[in-house]
Amino acid sequence: NAGVTQTPKFQVLKTGQSMTLQCAQDMNHNSMYWYRQDPGMGLRLIYYSASEGTTDKGEVPNGYNVSRLNKREFSLRLESAAPSQTSVYFCASIGPGAITGELFFGEGSRLTVL
Amino acid sequence: AQSVTQLGSHVSVSEGALVLLRCNYSSSVPPYLFWYVQYPNQGLQLLLKYTTGATLVKGINGFEAEFKKSETSFHLTKPSAHMSDAAEYFCAVSARRGAQKLVFGQGTRLTINP
Numbered sequence: 523n524a525g526v527t528q529t530p531k532f533q534v535l536k537t538g539q540s541m542t543l544q545c546a547q548d549m550n551h552n553s554m555y556w557y558r559q560d561p562g563m564g565l566r567l568i569y570y571s572a573s574e575g576t577t578d579k580g581e582v583p584n585g586y587n588v589s590r591l592n593k594r595e596f597s598l599r600l601e602s603a604a605p606s607q608t609s610v611y612f613c614a615s616i617g618p619g620a621i622t623g624e625l626f627f628g629e630g631s632r633l634t635v636l
Numbered sequence: 637a638q639s640v641t642q643l644g645s646h647v648s649v650s651e652g653a654l655v656l657l658r659c660n661y662s663s664s665v666p667p668y669l670f671w672y673v674q675y676p677n678q679g680l681q682l683l684l685k686y687t688t689g690a691t692l693v694k695g696i697n698g699f700e701a702e703f704k705k706s707e708t709s710f711h712l713t714k715p716s717a718h719m720s721d722a723a724e725y726f727c728a729v730s731a732r733r734g735a736q737k738l739v740f741g742q743g744t745r746l747t748i749n750p
Contacts, residue, residue: 565680565740630677
């Protein structure tokens with residue numbers, strides 16, 4: 523059981539380039555989330571998807587887009603990367619019946635924008 | 637709205653000593669409270685949670701936390717630190733009803749000295 527899988531694990535981009543971070547979960551979870559982690563700031567929610575076919579903005583959505591491709595997959599796209607988007611990105615999911623907050627996390631994607 | 641403040645971005649204790657990581661929260665509704673742990677280069681994993689009922693909750697690896705409504709606190713403790721406890725710890729809060737989002741504190745890095 524792989525849980526939450528993120529790809530790629532590491533990426534270096536130049537300013538203005540685009541890329542997509544992929545996330546897939548095999549736990550049949552309904553809700554999925556994208557967070558970014560920056561030193562001294564904890565985790566901040568970028569976007570979330572409460573169920574297949576729906577997406578909503580979180581705390582820091584600017585510069586990002588998301589797609590809930592199906593129940594398993596939730597991708598995060600940077601259309602024109604900026605140095606301020608250098609961060610560690612985490613995908614997470616939560617299952618039906620679980621109380622809000624019991625999240626399962628991927629291992630993270632470390633993005634550097636030069 | 638919810639918010640979390642973790643007192644101390646870095647805590648250092650000796651092996652075998654008491655571990656105390658402080659967390660204060662703000663919530664307009666009765667909260668769910670969580671502690672997550674992040675080991676180096678890994679995603680976050682749930683350490684323990686408070687939902688309802690007993691205010692002293694026990695988690696994995698000998699950690700426990702006590703919900704004190706009057707003090708709006710949810711401090712994490714462990715009687716005797718082990719080298720393997722070295723990690724970053726995040727306190728988090730969510731609303732009991734209707735919330736799809738989890739709000740994290742900024743994290744506390746725990747160092748264990750031999």
